[in-house]
Amino acid sequence: MKRDITLKINGQSYEVRIEEDALLMDVLRKNLYLPGTKKGCGEGECGACTVLVDGVSELSCLMYAVMAEGKEITTIEGLSKGGKLDPIQEAFVEASAVQCGYCIPGMIMSTKNLLDKNPHPTEAEILDGMSGNICRCTGYKKIVDAVKLAAEKRA
Amino acid sequence: MPSMIGKGVPRVDAVAKVTGTAQYVYDMQFPGMLWARVLRSTIAFGEIVSIDASEALAMPGVRAFLTGKEIGDDLHGTSLCDEPILARDIVRFYGEGIGVIAADTEEIANEALKKVKVVYREMKPVFDVEEAFSENPPAILHPDLRTYKTSRPPKFIENRPNVYHSHRIQSGDLEQGYTDSDVIVEHEWRTAKIQHVQMEPHCAIAEVEANGDVTVHASINTLYACKNIFCRAFNLPKSKVRVRTYAVGGGFGGKQNITTMGVTYALAKATGRPVKYNLTREEVFIGACTRHPTVIRVKDGVKKNGTLMARDIEVLLDGGGYSEFGFLVVMNCCYAAIGTYKIPNFRIRSYGIYTNAPICGAYRGFGNVQVQWATECQNDLCAEAIHMDPMEFRLKNVLIDGDRNPGREIVFNNEAKQCMEWVEKGMETLKEKLERKPLPPNKVRGYGVSGGNKYSMAPTSSMAYVKMYEDGVVEGRIGGDEPGQGLFTVCAQMLAEIFELPMSEVRIIGGDTQICPYDEGSISSRATYNNGNAIRLAAEDCIRQIREKAAIKMNVPAEKLKVANKRVYNTDNVLESIDVRDLYDLNIMATGLYVKEGGEFCGKATWFQGTCKPNENYNSDRLCSFYTQGAQGIAVLIDKETGKVDIEGIVSSYDTGNPINPPLVEVQIEGGAMMAIGSALMEAMIMDEKGQTINANLTNYIIPTFKDMPLESHHMTNIAKSYHPNGPFGAKGLGEGTMSCTAPAIANAIYDAIGVRFYDLPITAEQIMAELNKKAAEGDPAKAKETVEVREPATIGV
Numbered sequence: 001m002k003r004d005i006t007l008k009i010n011g012q013s014y015e016v017r018i019e020e021d022a023l024l025m026d027v028l029r030k031n032l033y034l035p036g037t038k039k040g041c042g043e044g045e046c047g048a049c050t051v052l053v054d055g056v057s058e059l060s061c062l063m064y065a066v067m068a069e070g071k072e073i074t075t076i077e078g079l080s081k082g083g084k085l086d087p088i089q090e091a092f093v094e095a096s097a098v099q100c101g102y103c104i105p106g107m108i109m110s111t112k113n114l115l116d117k118n119p120h121p122t123e124a125e126i127l128d129g130m131s132g133n134i135c136r137c138t139g140y141k142k143i144v145d146a147v148k149l150a151a152e153k154r155a
Numbered sequence: 156m157p158s159m160i161g162k163g164v165p166r167v168d169a170v171a172k173v174t175g176t177a178q179y180v181y182d183m184q185f186p187g188m189l190w191a192r193v194l195r196s197t198i199a200f201g202e203i204v205s206i207d208a209s210e211a212l213a214m215p216g217v218r219a220f221l222t223g224k225e226i227g228d229d230l231h232g233t234s235l236c237d238e239p240i241l242a243r244d245i246v247r248f249y250g251e252g253i254g255v256i257a258a259d260t261e262e263i264a265n266e267a268l269k270k271v272k273v274v275y276r277e278m279k280p281v282f283d284v285e286e287a288f289s290e291n292p293p294a295i296l297h298p299d300l301r302t303y304k305t306s307r308p309p310k311f312i313e314n315r316p317n318v319y320h321s322h323r324i325q326s327g328d329l330e331q332g333y334t335d336s337d338v339i340v341e342h343e344w345r346t347a348k349i350q351h352v353q354m355e356p357h358c359a360i361a362e363v364e365a366n367g368d369v370t371v372h373a374s375i376n377t378l379y380a381c382k383n384i385f386c387r388a389f390n391l392p393k394s395k396v397r398v399r400t401y402a403v404g405g406g407f408g409g410k411q412n413i414t415t416m417g418v419t420y421a422l423a424k425a426t427g428r429p430v431k432y433n434l435t436r437e438e439v440f441i442g443a444c445t446r447h448p449t450v451i452r453v454k455d456g457v458k459k460n461g462t463l464m465a466r467d468i469e470v471l472l473d474g475g476g477y478s479e480f481g482f483l484v485v486m487n488c489c490y491a492a493i494g495t496y497k498i499p500n501f502r503i504r505s506y507g508i509y510t511n512a513p514i515c516g517a518y519r520g521f522g523n524v525q526v527q528w529a530t531e532c533q534n535d536l537c538a539e540a541i542h543m544d545p546m547e548f549r550l551k552n553v554l555i556d557g558d559r560n561p562g563r564e565i566v567f568n569n570e571a572k573q574c575m576e577w578v579e580k581g582m583e584t585l586k587e588k589l590e591r592k593p594l595p596p597n598k599v600r601g602y603g604v605s606g607g608n609k610y611s612m613a614p615t616s617s618m619a620y621v622k623m624y625e626d627g628v629v630e631g632r633i634g635g636d637e638p639g640q641g642l643f644t645v646c647a648q649m650l651a652e653i654f655e656l657p658m659s660e661v662r663i664i665g666g667d668t669q670i671c672p673y674d675e676g677s678i679s680s681r682a683t684y685n686n687g688n689a690i691r692l693a694a695e696d697c698i699r700q701i702r703e704k705a706a707i708k709m710n711v712p713a714e715k716l717k718v719a720n721k722r723v724y725n726t727d728n729v730l731e732s733i734d735v736r737d738l739y740d741l742n743i744m745a746t747g748l749y750v751k752e753g754g755e756f757c758g759k760a761t762w763f764q765g766t767c768k769p770n771e772n773y774n775s776d777r778l779c780s781f782y783t784q785g786a787q788g789i790a791v792l793i794d795k796e797t798g799k800v801d802i803e804g805i806v807s808s809y810d811t812g813n814p815i816n817p818p819l820v821e822v823q824i825e826g827g828a829m830m831a832i833g834s835a836l837m838e839a840m841i842m843d844e845k846g847q848t849i850n851a852n853l854t855n856y857i858i859p860t861f862k863d864m865p866l867e868s869h870h871m872t873n874i875a876k877s878y879h880p881n882g883p884f885g886a887k888g889l890g891e892g893t894m895s896c897t898a899p900a901i902a903n904a905i906y907d908a909i910g911v912r913f914y915d916l917p918i919t920a921e922q923i924m925a926e927l928n929k930k931a932a933e934g935d936p937a938k939a940k941e942t943v944e945v946r947e948p949a950t951i952g953v
Contacts, residue, residue: 019262029182030184033184035175035179035182035183036174036175036176037175038179038181038182038354038355038404039181039356040354040355040356040436041436041852041853042435042436043436043852043853043854045852045853045854046354046853048354075175076173076174076175077174077175077176079174080174085170085173085174089170089173089174092169092173093165093166093169093170093173094165096163096165096166096818096819096821096822097822098166098168098169098172098173099405099639099640099641099822099823099826100353100354100355100402100403100404100405100406100638100639101168101169101171101172101173101177101402101404101639102179102353102354102355102402102404102405103354104172104173105173105175108173123866123867126861127861127862127864128861128862130861131860131861131862133860133861134354134853134858134860135354136351136352136353136354136405136407136826136830136858137354137405137639137822137826138822138825138826138829139822139824139825139826139827139828139829139830139864140825140829140859140860140861140864141822141825141864141867141870142818142821142822142825143861144861144864144867145867
């Protein structure tokens with residue numbers, strides 16, 4: 001069954017005709033050409049598809065797009081404003097926390113979710129808050145550095 | 156201008172990657188593009204009797220279906236051509252591709268796949284590598300093996316029909332070595348089948364133009380190797396094929412197969428539309444490439460004073476259904492055993508063996524990591540047998556510059572000793588930090604160390620173009636790959652250094668065979684060393700052209716001129732200089748600049764790293780480009796009630812030559828360690844009795860997460876002081892070596908903690924619990940040590 005829905009993404013409205021069981025991840029990536037939200041596993045294990053829905057992190061591969069109707073969706077594309085990087089994005093660049101980069105949009109969205117709730121997390125709270133996101137390149141140490149640096153920058 | 160070398164400048168691709176604008180093939184869509192899905196076999200070994208896709212083809216939105224026979228390819232391989240794009244008559248592992256469908260959407264393609272009917276005639280498979288290796292194996296996977304085309308002749312073993320290649324390095328006199336030894340230490344070691352789990356799954360998009368020109372956009376980590384193997388498989392002229400890569404979401408050696416390129420090309424040709432194929436995560440496990448499970452037998456002879464007198468190694472590599480880059484793994488894994496220690500009497504023999512399992516190929520280290528799993532655990536056992544400290548034993552036998560290694564290479568730029576000494580000190584600091592607090596209840600702690608190395612292949616070559624634009628910006632073009640390690644950034648730093656420009660005024664273009672010159676790929680930790688040298692030489696050629704032109708303009712001899720910061724200076728009088736724009740002429744419309752004679756300032760170069768020809772025992776003065784060296788110490792905390800191992804601390808030191816970008820070096824070291832923690836404690840692909848992989852997903856195949864890393868203050872990384880005389884600005888390579896020390900250091904630490912020696916990877920909590928329970932039943936306190944197995948000299952192997 002196709003349905004016409006309106007999604008509010010990064011402050012803009014998008015009208016889109018989708019199957020009722022279309023996943024938010026696929027609608028973002030395939031229908032709306034917002035591929036910053038990555039697909040790593042499609043089964044809720046890797047965190048690459050993390051987006052914020054009404055300010056809370058969600059795995060867009062486990063969420064039907066119709067469930068996001070009427071909510072504020074934030075994707076990685078919505079983080080930098082007017083060509084200026086978000087402090088979290090700056091922190092990831094400066095901390096050398098990026099290698100292949102495929103996990104990074106999800107990492108950044110999870111960092112935002114963590115720091116929005118807890119602006120000064122301890123190291124243990126960072127490991128907890130980020131543990132739903134997998135990276136195969138960096139060994140995580142420099143990502144932890146980036147989260148700490150982001151917390152400083154936002155303070 | 157401050158030097159750009161040794162500086163932690165941000166990656167050139169960092170902003171694109173943190174804003175989600177970096178382009179990955181997995182994300183791309185082209186107008187009119189069809190989606191491909193591959194039909195996969197549901198048996199491990201057998202004949203395909205029939206495939207009926209008529210019902211699938213009748214579905215709306217389905218545009219084509221091709222069987223393996225209809226793909227129209229020749230068998231391909233790295234050196235031995237044994238692999239079809241999709242199985243034709245015979246399937247050789249559960250999950251092998253046997254057909255491919257193209258449809259308007261991925262969803263339609265998925266539905267259509269369910270409607271294809273396949274009839275098989277099953278044959279008895281062989282899953283066990285030792286059975287497959289035997290002279291009378293239960294199955295012979297490739298009865299026509301000896302008739303296959305090859306580009307580098309395989310060394311088959313008579314009467315062993317499943318061996319696709321073998322290799323041997325030998326020196327000294329083993330029997331004499333054992334006779335001269337006081338203790339013989341002999342064991343068998345195993346590693347499991349593991350997968351790279353690159354975050355971006357494998358994918359490709361193919362387009363065929365009306366004139367037959369082919370463009371394939373692919374997520375691969377060997378641009379030219381994939382192009383060349385693809386062209387050979389489809390008998391296509393090199394000039395008609397363009398292969399492009401973009402940001403590549405991880406490689407680790409696992410994106411060198413042409414399956415995605417092959418099926419999309421065949422479908423694009425059949426339909427006249429661009430065709431895309433994205434692997435699912437499940438397909439990444441079964442349909443891409445894995446690391447060889449191994450059985451490794453090592454026999455060491457040691458003197459009481461700690462001198463390693465003899466080492467004999469036999470490596471059985473369980474290669475899966477096809478040889479792929481596993482052909483090279485057979486040879487390359489042997490270097491692991493010659494890179495770090497002086498061993499006067501030495502032999503290593505390795506065998507690549509077909510089994511009915513998903514293909515094994517390159518995986519961060521080309522077999523070197525598996526071999527060092529065995530040898531670095533053996534080093535601890537040898538040390539224990541003669542009551543010596545494990546690091547002292549290593550330091551006593553470590554190679555230093557001027558030595559001859561067991562392959563009879565002349566050792567140079569080997570900083571293994573420096574790395575080991577740093578780790579020795581670092582472990583003291585770590586211990587002091589950890590032991591400040593009382594041990595938590597029911598936990599036991601242990602420390603382990605390891606050395607490790609990775610050679611880099613040769614002979615090998617890279618090429619580069621370096622062009623200066625009329626605004627003075629300098630661009631380098633290379634065929635080397637950027638799957639995340641930072642190649643483009645370090646090459647840009649080298650250009651910035653040579654032209655004395657800020658990073659914003661240089662750039663690297665790569666990932667396009669139409670505009671970038673030949674390279675052998677981001678494999679063998681070779682990229683920085685080889686691409687860097689090519690960039691350096693091409694930059695010199697470009698500067699030569701600029702100076703020659705400026706010499707005429709300035710009336711100063713070219714050798715007196717220097718190019719820096721978009722100007723050309725007279726070195727005899729630095730006040731005399733011109734802007735590089737003055738070397739150009741203004742066009743008639745006054746809209747642009749051109750060079751009146753000689754064309755653009757565009758340097759080109761080939762870097763070739765040669766070797767000395769090996770003798771019949773594969774001995775030579777130089778067999779490779781360089782060795783990355785390293786050492787690592789690990790602290791583990793084991794829960795005696797659950798068997799869970801926590802990595803409490805990691806102390807790493809690696810010798811990568813002169814580091815061009817130290818934070819990029821550190822992040823590789825930290826990443827390699829974490830990947831190796833997965834291989835040591837968690838990761839194993841599990842096959843059922845039918846050969847089906849039952850954990851081909853990230854729910855049941857667990858890889859390390861944030862929760863598996865030690866606290867930052869217990870995680871120390873050092874880059875050794877080193878300078879390779881042939882490297883660009885003294886640099887060599889790093890990526891694979893970073894995985895070499897970790898698993899043995901963990902096993903050695905576990906032994907230190909609970910006195911149980913594990914011989915097989917991964918070492919799971921269940922296995923630790925079983926051993927602890929066994930000890931408890933025997934009334935043996937957990938801390939008591941096992942007696943080391945010391946045997947009389949005996950013959951091993953075949």
